[in-house]
Amino acid sequence: MKKQNQIVKMFVAALVALALQAGMVAKTLQAQVLIPTTGNSWVINNGSKTTENIGPDGIHIQNGYSKVFRTFFYAEETGTIQLGIRGHVMNGKARLKLAMGAQEKTVELTNETPTILWAGDFTVNNPGYQQLDISLLDGDATVQISDVAVNGEPTEKGFYFAKDDFYWGRRGPSVHLRYLVPETVKDVTYFYNEITVPVGEDVIGSYFMANGFGQGYFGIQVNSAEERRILFSVWSPFHTDNPNEIPEDQRIKMLRKGEGVHTGEFGNEGSGGQSYKKFMWKAGVTYGFLLKGVPNGDNSTTFTAWFFDPEVEDWSLIASFERPKTDTYLTGLHSFLENFIPQAGTSSRKVHYTNQWVVDAKGNWTELNQAAFSADATARKNSRLDYAGGQFGDTFFLKNCGFFTGETDFGAQFTREAKGKHPAIDFNSLP
Incomplete structure (x- = not known):
């Protein structure tokens, strides 16, 4: 019986891992770190409008918005991290792309209450500043993202971002x-x-x-x-x-x-x-x-x-x-x-x-x-x-x-x- 239970647990763990890689699991992991998007995210390639659609409660992405939001964080340690977002949609659904350089994952939002949606594993290859790009792929809803969720050993030591005083953090x-x-x-x-x-x-x-x-x-x-x-x-x-x-x-x-x-x-x-x-x-x-x-x-x-x-x-x-x-x-x-x-x-x-x-x-x-x-x-x-x-x-x-x-x-x-x-x-x- 113990051996059967162990096999079942291993099987479930494997299924969860596969689902996580596919961007299908919403609340499998507990986020070790939540990075507020309101103070750590910017709109790129948008001239001086680097804070467009970013308010006190985070990022707002409306249907058809094509600009990319970039969230910065600093990691002293290299290794594997799990990345996701804490967000929700209003009236519909939306699919987002999360990218760190060439590494890309997707998440689909259908929830109307704030939920952590994990995209999957990403690798921190070099210590220092990392950047996560978030963009809308498709959907008919308005998306709100309050935080970027991060899990993994690199978050346990030398992991930095702006936690408060966002005015000075942006300057x-x-x-x-x-x-x-x-x-x-x-x-x-x-x-x-x-x-x-x-x-x-x-x-x-x-x-x-x-x-x-x-x-x-x-x-x-x-x-x-x-x-x-x-x-x-x-x-x-x-x-x-x-x-x-x-x-x-x-x-x-x-x-x-x-x-x-x-x-x-x-x-x-x-x-x-x-x-x-x-x-x-x-x-x-x-x-x-x-x-x-x-x-x-x-x-x-x-x-x-x-x-x-x-x-x-x-x-x-x-x-x-x-x-x-x-x-x-x-x-x-x-x-x-x-x-x-x-x-x-x-x-x-x-x-x-x-x-x-x-x-x-x-x-x-x-x-x-x-x-x-x-x-x-x-x-x-x-x-x-x-x-x-x-x-x-x-x-x-x-x-x-x-x-x-x-x-x-x-x-x-x-x-x-x-x-x-x-x-x-x-x-x-x-x-």
């Missing part, structure tokens, strides 16, 4: 370089840096920040296909995301601004004074950034930013701001790269920084050819792992977004080749 990780200023250098008055955005890396939604300091930041943006900006901002000492809440004695004061520069206030990520100039800077061209910070002796500090355009071989003033309740020279020198448009988080972008120098209050120049890498909370909690930075020849670089594999360790330090000769700047003739 992707911000990456930073902190420049290492020698301890012997005091009273940093000027900070000089150069940016080159490689051709093809000037993706819409990118902020290539060159001269960051303890109280603000200065760099270039890609705002749209028709607009680019030079941006310089200084935070108020009063901490709030609403500029209207800043007391009068803690507001940033605009002292002067350059031709064509807009000035005002900003909020949402701290608040303060902002300036920007619309300027169609070009990929592949190296631009210069100069920042000055000097205390005024009355518990206020003046910060001034200039931009160098090599095509006209001249400096232009962006703006000069006075920050109250502040008595400091330049500190916390850094650069960063971020994507500020959530729909653009599927595109990678890269920037090169080189020729960093500081000048102290006595006029002494010091080259900064060492930097340390870091990233924001989105990276640190493993919502996104597409972040990198490093050194190549006489440049540092930063790269983020696009779901590439090959992240850089937090705290990693780099040394670029020294230039040995500081730029020729006549500070007294600056506009």
